[in-house]
Amino acid sequence: EVRLVESGGGLVQTGGSLRLSCEASGFDFSISRMNWVRRPPGKGLEWIASISESGDYTEYIDSVKGRFTISRDNTKNTLYLQMNSLKPEDTAMYYCAADPSPEQTGGRWLLPDEYIYWGQGMQVTVSS
Numbered sequence: 001e002v003r004l005v006e007s008g009g010g011l012v013q014t015g016g017s018l019r020l021s022c023e024a025s026g027f028d029f030s031i032s033r034m035n036w037v038r039r040p041p042g043k044g045l046e047w048i049a050s051i052s053e054s055g056d057y058t059e060y061i062d063s064v065k066g067r068f069t070i071s072r073d074n075t076k077n078t079l080y081l082q083m084n085s086l087k088p089e090d091t092a093m094y095y096c097a098a099d100p101s102p103e104q105t106g107g108r109w110l111l112p113d114e115y116i117y118w119g120q121g122m123q124v125t126v127s128s
Contacts, residue, residue, distance in 0.1 A: 002026035002117050004096050009122035016086050016126070022079040022096030022119055029077040033099040036070060036081045037112050038092035038124075046092070047112045049081065053102065059109075063089075086126045093121045 008020040020036070036048040049060045049070040058070050069082040079096050097115035099105070 004098065004117055004119035006094070006096055006119040006122045009094060009124045011125045011127060012086055013127050014087060017082070017084045018086065018124060020081040020083065020094055020096075020122070020124075022081075024077045024079065024098065024117075027098070027100045027117065029098075030074040031100070031102075033102050033109070034070075034072060034079045035097045035099070035112070035115060036079075036094060037097055037115075038090075038094045039121075040089070040092040045112050048094075050109060051079070083124070086124075088126045088128045090124065091126050092124060094124050095119050095121045 003025045005023045008018060012018055031053050033050060033053060035050045037045050038048055039045050047061060048064055049068060051058050051070045051072055055072045067085045071080045096119045098117040099110045100116055
């Protein structure tokens, strides 16, 4: 059974920090590209960040560059998102999502609606 179990969300004040974790099981995490996506209240999904299989390549949406850091530990099958200098506009449900077979797409980075596996989501609320 494939599982992506997120933790670390919650309520934080503006300027604060949170570290989100996503523990994977049921598929080969080490060869999967991993991603963080969020859904702000009343809005659609927004891709935040992606990381390559080995972790040596990362990419971010402009609004979080310099504040958020995506990382992974393949020995623990765990994905992380360190969020610093949080702003009220970061308030959202946060999801981790996996592309478990990047070789099947010729190395193309998938769009969020193409991600194969999803976590259940967790709420992050930044108070002003």
